Amino acid sequence: MAQDQIADTQAEQAEADSNEDAVIVVTGSRITRPNAAAASPITSVTSDSIRAQAAVNIEEVLNRIPSIAPDSQQNYQDSDGRQRIKLRNLGFERTLILVDGKRLGTMNGLDANMIPTSLISRVDVLTGGASAVYGSDAVAGVVNFIMDNDFEGIQANANYNFYAHQNKPGLVSQVASGYGFNQPDHGLAVDGGRVDLSLTAGKKLFDDRFHISAYVDYRQANLVPYSARETSGCQLVEGAKDGPLSCSISTYTRTGYVSPRSGPNNGNVYVNNPNGTRTFVPYSTALAANPYDGYSFQRKSERWNAGGFASFEISDAAEIYSSAMWFRDKSANVYPARVYSSTAYSDGPYQVSCANPYMSAAQATTICGAAAGSTTFVPIELRYRFTGVPDLEDRYLNQGTRITGGVRGAFAQGWSYDIGGVYARNKMTMSWAQPTYARVNNALNVVSNNGVISCANDVANGCLPFDPFSANSSVNNSALYNYLIQDTYGNSTTTNTLYNGIATVQGDLGTYGIKSPWAEEGVAIAFGAEYREDQLRSHADALWRENVSDDADRYLSQHVWEGNVEIQAPIAQDKPFADLLQVNGAFRLSKYSSNPDTFSTWKAEAVWAPIPDITFRGSINRAQRAPTLVEAFQGSNTSYGRITTAYNDICAPTITGTVIGPNGQPINTYGAPVASRAACAATGLSDALYGSATLLCPTDVGCTYRAGGFTVDPETAYTKTFGVVLKPRFLPGLVISADRFLIDLNQSIGYNDYAYFSRGCAETGEEFFCSMFVRNANGTLSSTPTSNPTTGFIRQGTTNYYKTKSHGWDFQAQYALPLGGAGRVDFDFSGSLTTLAGAQDASFLAERNCVGYYGGAGCGQFIAKWTHNLRGTWTTADQFFSASLNWRHLGPLTRTSNSGEESLGASPDSVRTTFYRIDAYDYFDLALNFRIQKGFSFRVAANNILDKTPPVMPNSYDIGLSRANTISARYDSLGRQIAVGTTINF
Structure with a gap:
């Protein structure tokens, strides 16, 4: 269901709903007018789609949305079990996750899998900046989980799914046979059982003024080892380009x-x-031996979720509301004993x-x-x-609590308020042993x-x-x-805590006649104030420090005060050539404790529908993301060390060769420095020392680097979207939208070492690079790290540097086709055409575009030019039966070595003849639902019904951090998945 359809129908639904005090959640705005048009593209996934998919984890729902970078923590051996979300391939730090319009938790500690799939009413994905409305972190966009918090009755949901994959002889088994490694039987493998059981109950009392509901959810997944699939029978290694294949081996x-x-x-x-x-x-x-045969292709895990919602309407002026979510997740990465x-x-x-x-x-x-x-x-x-003993495990215990509460209501004609807050605490304990x-x-x-x-x-x-x-x-x-x-199991525990207070006052100024003379509705305005504090505490016991890491305990804290204003102003409604003309805007000021400056974000939007059939929309956002708590610490925390690699001061003479001296000892010969006199002067070097041999790094200890000591500033993104929505009256039920998105991120936050700043200074002479040289009085860059020197080093660490970009097109379409007595067919389409996804790491470096490429030169996100989902659902007239077929398309990918792009590291010598392309992949999913009675339904689903085998590539860990010879996050790596489920309402 497109957001435009939601916007158009919410007012009608509100009138038809007997519960007139139901809260309307509008994603992308703090103004909750039900007929507010969406000026930015929003993709919505409904509860029906989630059930048809038979999803157990949130990641399975999100991985099918084209604008979200694929991620699969349950199919990743080295995972810590937490699920993050990455919009537009811009990283989880730039995607804000909300539940009913409020933050899920801290950016460093959140786990989206704490949200039970059975309680989701819909998922709204707003692509593009939304910092002015929601605050920092919303550079790439917002994912808002709308929960069914108005449930009444008792409902039980049960889902069970498993894999039924046909192992066929292939490349991996051919190579592995030469090592005598055991391979799975070539036949049907039935494994990976997962169960998801939930119970929900809700009740309304006191003339429906008091509502309370609660849920409990249990999920469990069985281990699927690498050895269960032919494609991961051993880790393929290709030692040289187009060279022979071998298997990783172990002593x-x-x-x-x-x-x-x-x-x-x-x-x-x-x-x-x-x-x-x-x-x-x-x-x-x-x-x-085969070192990875027992590794996790699907990690074993067990998770409990519980929580509830409550609200009590005292009067029109005051409704108290609250919610609570709790989860406990245990999972493990297994290793041979x-x-x-x-x-x-x-x-x-x-x-x-x-x-x-x-x-x-x-x-x-x-x-x-x-x-x-x-x-x-x-x-x-x-x-x-060892053989026949339990595997050694890296154990992860993730626990979390999220509590929200507040009071809302109307306090004057046309005015309402909402004062509330969020407390979220996520605790992760890692246990490793040997x-x-x-x-x-x-x-x-x-x-x-x-x-x-x-x-x-x-x-x-x-x-x-x-x-x-x-x-x-x-x-x-x-x-x-x-x-x-x-x-011997040492423990390391990290606890992230969020304290978030939010106050919003909104008013319909049309009540006081403040409106355009050509509009029926008045100007709507909202004022907000917000306080957030993030805390991180980490502690490790003695065994962890002895066997794993001796990192010190940490307590980190960062808080922010923010104020914002948002406005919606209809200019014209129901007029010739202006069925709707509306402008929206927002402005926010933020002051973080980790930065001495105050910064601002804003948005400007416009919607114009000359006739009801066509709507043009556009928006521009100036979004800023402050560093996360960890990034701020990494930037400010200082440490020192020796540059052990071959490095020479860019202002020292270059070593051009050696000659044999009179005493038979080799003597270096020197040439001009790498950097110019002007660049060296910018590093603080006197002209008299330019090219002096005294600047050479000492051969015994080398030069010195200092990491940290930076104040990391917010990064700034300008996000622009322009689109059109078509709803032709001659074809009722059809909605089509196309939107162009342009995300340009400046002053990206990231880590760069001394080599980055050295090269930048030598090639540009810019202060940003050259100021990273802090010289001794004699111009040298060597000092004693243990003495905490104030001079004599090159700086490196987490700071702001250059640019990141993401450009493309989003397409959506929905069509409801009535078939009379035969029922109806609903079509739902979403697709994304990415035209630019990459970065320019410095002014002296070329901009790289990773669209359609993988591997090398920072192209690790596997961004195809075109991806889409198309679902068609036929429902009988009596709604007894429905059948849904979904088509998932993933565009082809080419290895960067064969891109022909120097910016991606390609050269004539890098061109490969093997393993340089992954063809387009098409998956088909079928779901059947039987509504046996009004309160009882039964469903069967098959995802990847054709059991398509994932692409196989050697050295997969270097490409996608997987030793399973494929990209587990992007492709259906375990084969066909069969699911059965039922919903019972009492």
């Missing part, structure tokens, strides 16, 4: 990996003989006794030499993969008493012997592995 094998670190065989590498005898054979890739290499610790090699009873005489001689059989301990390198160095050594230190082998140490803590000297010796030995990892 962590079930036959073990042994390397003496002393004696005559020091440094040699062996594995235990696969035949089970206690002998060694030299390690070779033929005996390597292993004894890690001793190089993973700082303690040095493991130690083994030359009298270890597990070693044969031949093995003892190989490891210990002449000391074989003695009680001497010698260093050894061991690696081992066998401890000490316990591995304890398990290696074993003795034999009358043939019974036991640990010599740590018996009180349950030490069990570890036998690394025979193939498959630790099959199903969960007790040993539990001892090795017991009490």
Whole structure:
């Protein structure tokens, strides 16, 4: 349902609705007049569409909207389980997420999957800047989840879906067969079961003035490992362009990996003989293992959601309202259970006794030499993969609470108010573990008493012997592995908290005669004031600091005061050549505690319908995004370090070669500096030192960098949209819209290192780049980092730099075709044509356009030129049955190496003949719904009904952060999905 249809029908619905105090939610405006025309394009997804899709998670709903960058945290091995939303491929930091017009939570801590799909009435996606209405973060647009908070009765929803994919022999299994890696059976794979159960209840009391509703939702997903799909049977590697394919391999094998670190065989590498005898054979890739077969293609997870809505109308002047949402999500990334290499610790090699009873005489001689059989301990390198024990897990526990409340009502003729707030708290706990160095050594230190082998140490803590000297010796030995990892799960917890107070007063000035003489409605105005405070607290326990990271605990805070005004002014209505002419505007002032300056945002919009059939619309927004709490901290927090790579001061002489001096020692020869005299003067260097050898970075320690110390300013975007909406009267039920969008973002917030500023200064001489050089009195750039120097370094870090752009067209169409006694057919279409998506990182760099390309040169978003969704739904006249067919189209992509664009890193030498193009993909989804009774319906759905296999590419981690040989976020990577569901109303 297009936003235009919503706008046109809301007034009629409000009149027909017996509950006249129902709140109207208008996305993109704080003015809630039901007939307000949408001047910016809005895509809406209804609850019916969500049910037809059989979506369990919000990400599945959003991934089908062309204007939203595809993301799939549940099909991403390294995910932390949280779902963010990225409009226009501009990053989640630039997309504001609302629930019923109020913020979901903090930008750094939100998880959109806390929103239960069964309670969503619709999802509105406003593309384009909306900072003037909602505040910072709305540079790319707004996603507003409209909840069914007026529910009455009892409703149960149950959904179950699973994958039914036909594994067929293909490229991956061909390559993997050469390594002897186990592959899935070539046949039908039925797996990945997911369940979504919800119960909702609502009641109205006191003449419908009091309403309360509550819900509880449970979701659970089973693990699908890489090994369950032919396309991910091993990680394909292509070592050189168009070169032969191979599989990633691991030395962590079930036959073990042994390397003496002393004696005559020091440094040699062996594995235990696969035949089970206690002998060694030299390690070779033929005996390597598949390191990723157990990784998560679909992560196992379990989530509980609960919450409710309440409102009580005391009088027309005061209605109290509140809502609460709570969730708890547990998920994990799985890894093979292993004894890690001793190089993973700082303690040095493991130690083994030359009298270890597990070693044969031949093995003892190989490891210990002449000391074989003695009680001497010698260093050894061991690696081992367990079989038949639970996987090692990176565990994520996400918990959150969101509470809103307030009071609203009318306080004078034509005037109303809404004073409320949001409290949101999201807490994420990460738990990582690995066998401890000490316990591995304890398990290696074993003795034999009358043939019974036991640990010599740590018996009180349950030490069990570890036998690394025979193939498959630790099959199903969960007790040993539990001892090795017991009490080793270190925890790191980050809590993000939002305090948000909002006050809005709006009035219809037409009540006082303030209106255009050609308009029926008067001017509407809204005033607002807002306070927000973001807090972040992080803490790690001792085990986390020891095994993972020693980052310090943090407490970060940032707050903002804002004030805004918004106006809607109909100029003409129901006039010749002006069925509607209206202008809208908004202005907002913001003051952040992290920045000394106050900044402003604004919008200007116009809508003109010369006749009811045609509406022209346009808007321009000046949107500004302040840095997130984390970005502000990254910008201001300082640290120092050495530039360890080959780097030379741009004002020092360049090294052109070496000659042999009289004493036989090599002597460098020098040429002119990289930078000009003017550029070096801009770095603070005296002209007398230009080109002096004293500026060369010391060969022993190098030059110094300083990260941080910046005040990160807001980035500014000018968002323009121009479009037309057609609703021809000669074809009732048809609505078509086309909108051009232009998003130009300046002073982008991002991270740049010393090399960026060095090159920029050398090539432009601009102050922005050259001011990053902070020289010592003698002009050098070397200092002692530990002494917190005030001079002698190059700056780097998170700051404002250059430009990001996103341009294109949005198309929407809806058509309702009545068929008389045969029912009706509804068509819903949305498509996006992207013409520019890229950035210009500096004035001296070319602008890159990533549309239609992937891989390399910053083109990691996989932006096709054209994507669309087309859904057709036939419903019988008695509404007993409906069938819905959806067509999803994803345009083709070409690798940047074959783009012919130098700005994308392409050159004549980069052109590939293999794996350089992904053809267009078309998916078809079918949904059948049976309304058995008024209160009972049953549905069956099949997504990717043709079971189309995803594209396969080597080195996929370098392209899409996936080791599954595809782009999991963009394509249906697991194949056909079957879903069944039911809704029961009591």
